[in-house]
Amino acid sequence: MGDRTARGLYFTDGSLAELVGILPGCRHRTCASHLPRQSCLASGPLRNPVQLTSYRLVTDAARNQSWWTLSTRVHTEWEFTSSTTDSATVLPLLDISMAPQQLDNLNRATQRNTDVTLTVGHQAGSQGAAVKGVHAWWSSNDGKTWEAAQMKSTNGVWTAVVKAPKGSGAISLKAEAWDAAGSRVTEEVTRAYIASN
Structure with missing residues (x-):
């Protein structure tokens, strides 16, 4: 059976947010902080102050099986502002995904330069400000x-061009995006794919 992710009210304003996301065979930790103070949670409620407050939310997930050699760790950080709402409201947190192209069925690059498609948006069900950069x-x-990475943008689609030398081995990826409201997301994927030989 494949991996399962537990999900709850992930990143919402209102009375509480349940922070969950445990994958079998993974170590997982979530940290939430009212800048600059920090408290770390494995899961549980996060209550917001009444006033507009800046937040930094950090998640780490790592696989520890010796046979799982790619995408061994994902580290994500969000920076955003929020305050209390009258009802549960989905926060407009940025979401970024990285999809390397020109890979074979074993996630090995088939040519020297690898295009990585970066898709950026806001959490489903939220109303976010315009994405300003990646x-x-x-x-x-x-x-x-x-x-x-060399960046290209065509009609709102961003592409990072990775020019890894031959024999570079496993390639890790990191991307950052921000919007007009000052929200920001940074994500790192350790050992995302294997470079071309």
Whole structure:
């Protein structure tokens, strides 16, 4: 059976937000902070102050099976502002996905340059401000150092071009997006795919 993700009221304004997302075989931690104070939660309610407050929400998920060699860790950080609402309201948090192209069935690049399609939007059911920008980076040493990817944008679709040298091995990806309201998301995927030989 495939992986299952537990879901609840994930990132909502109102009386509480249930922070969940446990995958079998994964270590998972969620941290929520009223900047600059921080408290870490595995799951549970997050109550918002009445006044408009800046938040930083961090999630980490890592696979620890020796046979699972790709996408071994995902680290995501959101920065946003929020205050209490009269009823549960979906927060307009940014969502970013990275989809490497030109890969074979084993997630190996079939050519030297790899296009990574970046899809950016806001959490379903929310009304978000216009997306203002996107950046992306790649790494061939599991995120110890990062190289800026060449960016292209056509009709609101962003593409990062990864130009990894031959034999670079596993390529990690990092992307950041922000909107006109000042919300921001940064996501890292460790060992996203294998570079072309």
